[in-house]
Amino acid sequence: MTAAAGPTRPQRPVLIAGGGIGGLGLALTLHQVGVPCVVFEAVAQVQPLGVGINLQPNAVRELFDLGLDASVLDAIGIQAREWALVGRNGKDVYSEPRGLLAGYRWPQYSVHRGRLQMLLYRAVLERLGPGSVQLGHRVLGYRNEADGVVATIQTRDGRTLEVQGSLLVAADGLHSSIRAQMHPAQPPIQWGGAIMWRGTTPGVPIRSGASFVGVGSLKHRVVFYPISQPDAKTGLATINWIAEITVDNREGWTHGDWNRRVQLADFAHHFDGWDFSWLDVPSMLRGASEIFEYPMIDRDPVPTWVDGRVALLGDAAHVMYPVGSNGASQAIVDARVLGAAMVEHGVGAEALQAYDRKLCADISALVLRNRGSGPFGLLGLVDERCGGVFDDIDQVIPAAEREAYMARYKAAAGFAMEALNAAPPTIAPGAKVASAP
Numbered sequence: 223m224t225a226a227a228g229p230t231r232p233q234r235p236v237l238i239a240g241g242g243i244g245g246l247g248l249a250l251t252l253h254q255v256g257v258p259c260v261v262f263e264a265v266a267q268v269q270p271l272g273v274g275i276n277l278q279p280n281a282v283r284e285l286f287d288l289g290l291d292a293s294v295l296d297a298i299g300i301q302a303r304e305w306a307l308v309g310r311n312g313k314d315v316y317s318e319p320r321g322l323l324a325g326y327r328w329p330q331y332s333v334h335r336g337r338l339q340m341l342l343y344r345a346v347l348e349r350l351g352p353g354s355v356q357l358g359h360r361v362l363g364y365r366n367e368a369d370g371v372v373a374t375i376q377t378r379d380g381r382t383l384e385v386q387g388s389l390l391v392a393a394d395g396l397h398s399s400i401r402a403q404m405h406p407a408q409p410p411i412q413w414g415g416a417i418m419w420r421g422t423t424p425g426v427p428i429r430s431g432a433s434f435v436g437v438g439s440l441k442h443r444v445v446f447y448p449i450s451q452p453d454a455k456t457g458l459a460t461i462n463w464i465a466e467i468t469v470d471n472r473e474g475w476t477h478g479d480w481n482r483r484v485q486l487a488d489f490a491h492h493f494d495g496w497d498f499s500w501l502d503v504p505s506m507l508r509g510a511s512e513i514f515e516y517p518m519i520d521r522d523p524v525p526t527w528v529d530g531r532v533a534l535l536g537d538a539a540h541v542m543y544p545v546g547s548n549g550a551s552q553a554i555v556d557a558r559v560l561g562a563a564m565v566e567h568g569v570g571a572e573a574l575q576a577y578d579r580k581l582c583a584d585i586s587a588l589v590l591r592n593r594g595s596g597p598f599g600l601l602g603l604v605d606e607r608c609g610g611v612f613d614d615i616d617q618v619i620p621a622a623e624r625e626a627y628m629a630r631y632k633a634a635a636g637f638a639m640e641a642l643n644a645a646p647p648t649i650a651p652g653a654k655v656a657s658a659p
Contacts, residue, residue, distance in 0.1 A: 235259045236569065237373050237387035239361035239400055241268060243335070244536030244553030245393035246342035250288050251561035253350050256654040257569055260353070261346065262385075264360035264394075266378055268343050270336025273420045273514070274449040274462025276302060276434065277333060279326040280637040281551035284558045286328060287647055290345065298341055299333030300448055300459075304433040307600055310610045312437075312498040316600055316624045320434070327643050332434065332449045332462070335550065359383075363403050364390050366530035388569050390532045391560070393553070396519070398538035404529045409522050414543075414593060415471035416441070416518035418464050419489050421510030425461040427452060428500055437501065439610050440595055440602035441468035444493065444503050463506055466518070467492050484515045518543050520593060523586030528578045531571050535560065540585045543592040548635050552585060555636065558648040565653045588634055597631045600624060 236252055238245045241263030252259045277285070277299075285295065292301075306317035321330035346354055358378035365372045371390045375383045392400035401408070427448045429435065434447040446463040453459070467489075486507060496503035507513075520542050527534040536553030560577045567573040595602055603619055604610055612618045632638045 233258065234370060234386060234388045237262065237361070237371070237385060237390045238393060239373070239390065239398075240393035240395060240536075240538070241265075241339075241343065241355055241357075242393060242395060242536065242553070243339055243342060243550045244538075244557055245391075246339065246346050247284075247288075247554045248391060248393060248535060248557035248560060249346045249350060249354065250342065251557050251649070252564075253346075254288060255561050255565050255649065257561075257564060259350075260387075261355045262359040262361050262373070262375055263355060263357050266358045268340065268355075268357070270334065270340045272335030272339070273464075274332060274422065274447065275335045275338070275550045276447070277331040277338075277554070278548070278551040278635070278637045279321060279328040279330050279639075280642055281554040282328040282331060283642070284554050284648060287558075287649065287651075288345075290341070292329065294341065295329075295331055295333070298337040299331045300432050300451055302330040302332050302432050302434055302447070303430040304435075305597075306429065306433055306435045307598070308435060308437045309601070309604055309612065309615075310438050310442075311612070312500075313612065313615065315604055315615055315619070316628065318625075318628065324639060325643075326637075326639050332432065332447050334449050334460075334462075338550070360399075361390075361392070361394060362399050364400060364532050366532065371531040388531070389571075389574065391535050392532065392538045393535045395537045396521075396541045398534065400532065401524075401534055401538050404532065404534065405524045408524060411519050411521055412593075413471055413517045413519045414468070416466055416468045416543075417489075418466045418516045418518055418544075419484065419507075419513055420462075420464050420516060421507070421513040422449070423461050423463060423506050423509035424456075424458040425506060425509065426457055427459050427461070435501075436598060436601070437496075437498075437503070438601070439605050440598055442466070442492070443598070443601065444496065444506075446506065461506065463510075465489065465493060465503075465507060481514050481516050484513050486510075486513060488515070520589055523589050525582075526578055527582050528571075528574045531574065533560065533574045533577060539582075540589050542589040543596065548588065548592065552588075552636075555648075556581065562649050562653075564655050565649060569655060584634075584636075591631070591634055597628060600627055603627075 236259040238261045241261050302320045305320050307315040363374045373385045436445045448459040449462045450460040493503050527539045535556045563573040563576040608618050
C-alpha cells in the first residue's frame with residue numbers, strides 16, 4: 223500500500239504512528255494548519271480504556287484553540303478547583319486553587335483518559351474523514367529518503383506494507399518501535415520501585431467538590447479526585463483513585479504484565495487503618511468494581527527526538543512518572559508545538575529540528591524531575607523533617623517555602639500561570655502552512 227501521490231509533493235501526507243491522545247491531537251492540529259495526514263493505529267477498534275487523568279491549563283488552552291472548548295470538555299470531565307497534599311495524620315500540608323479559580327485563563331480538567339481519546343477520535347473522523355485513521359495498522363519501522371520517509375506497517379491480517387509520507391511522527395507510546403529504531407542502544411524501561419493500584423469508586427466529592435487530593439507520605443500514599451459531576455439523584459460522582467507504595471526494586475519488575483487486573487486482597491492491607499473523619503480509604507478501595515496494578519515507570523531521556531524526517535511525540539518521546547499530571551498534557555502540547563514549527567518552517571526536516579530544539583531538553587529535564595517525586599516531593603520534605611507527624615505544618619515547612627517549591631515545578635512543567643496567561647497562542651488563529659515538500 224502506498225499513500226496516494228498527486229502531481230505535487232504537498233499531497234504526500236504526514237504519517238502518524240499511534241491513535242492515542244498525542245497522535246489524534248496532532249492529526250487535528252495538522253488539519254487546522256492545512257497539512258494532510260493519516261493516523262495508523264494498531265488496535266482493531268478504539269475503545270474508551272484507561273483511568274483518570276488531569277489536563278493542565280496549558281493543554282486545555284490548546285484544546286480550546288482546536289475548537290474543543292468548555293462546552294465540549296465539560297461533557298466528559300470536571301473542571302478541577304483544588305490541588306491538595308495531606309499528611310498521614312490527616313492534616314493539610316499544602317493546598318492551592320487550580321484552573322479558573324487560581325486565575326488561569328483556562329480550566330484544568332479531571333477526565334477519564336478513554337473518554338478524552340474517544341472525543342478526539344470522533345473529532346478526527348468528522349473533520350478529516352473516515353479514512354484518516356487506519357485501524358489494525360502497526361508501524362514497525364521507517365526508512366528516511368531524500369524527499370520523504372517510508373514507514374513499514376504490519377496489518378492485523380499479517381500483511382506488510384510500505385507507505386510513503388512527507389514526515390513520520392511516532393506517537394506510539396511507551397513501547398515505541400520507532401524510538402527503538404532511532405535509539406537502538408537506549409536503556410530498558412526504568413522502574414524505581416513504586417507500585418500503583420488504580421480504580422474508580424462511586425463517592426461523594428469532598429473539599430471543593432472538584433479537588434485533587436494526595437494523602438500519606440512520599441512512598442506510601444493515596445491520590446484521588448472526581449472525574450464526573452455528581453449524579454443528580456444519588457449525589458455520587460466517579461472518584462478516580464491511585465493507591466501507591468514503594469518497594470525494593472533490585473530484582474526488577476517480576477509480575478510480568480505492565481497493567482493487570484488484581485484483587486483488593488492483594489494490596490488493601492497496606493492501607494488498613496487509613497480512616498479519617500473526612501475520608502475512609504479502605505471503603506473507597508472496596509467500592510471499585512475492578513482494580514489494575516501498574517509499576518510506576520519511565521525511560522531515560524534521549525538526546526534527540528528526531529532522525530531526519532522522523533520525530534517522536536508524547537510517551538514515545540518522554541514517558542514520565544505520573545506524579546505531576548503531565549503525560550497527556552505534554553502530548554497535546556507536543557502536537558501543537560510541532561504544528562507551529564510546520565507553520566514557520568514548512569513540512570520538512572527543518573520543522574522537526576525546530577520542534578526538537580524547543581522541547582527535547584526541557585521535557586527531558588521534567589522526566590527526571592518527576593522521577594525525583596515531582597510535586598509530591600513536599601511530602602518527602604515532611605518525612606525528612608518530622609517523620610510525617612506534625613501539628614502545625616508552618617513549623618515544618620514555612621508557607622513561603624511550600625509555595626516556592628510548587629512554583630518551580632509549575633514553571634518546569636510549562637503551566638506557570640503568569641507566563642501562560644501572557645503567552646500568545648502556540649498557533650495563531652487562521653495560520654496555515656504555506657508550502658510542503
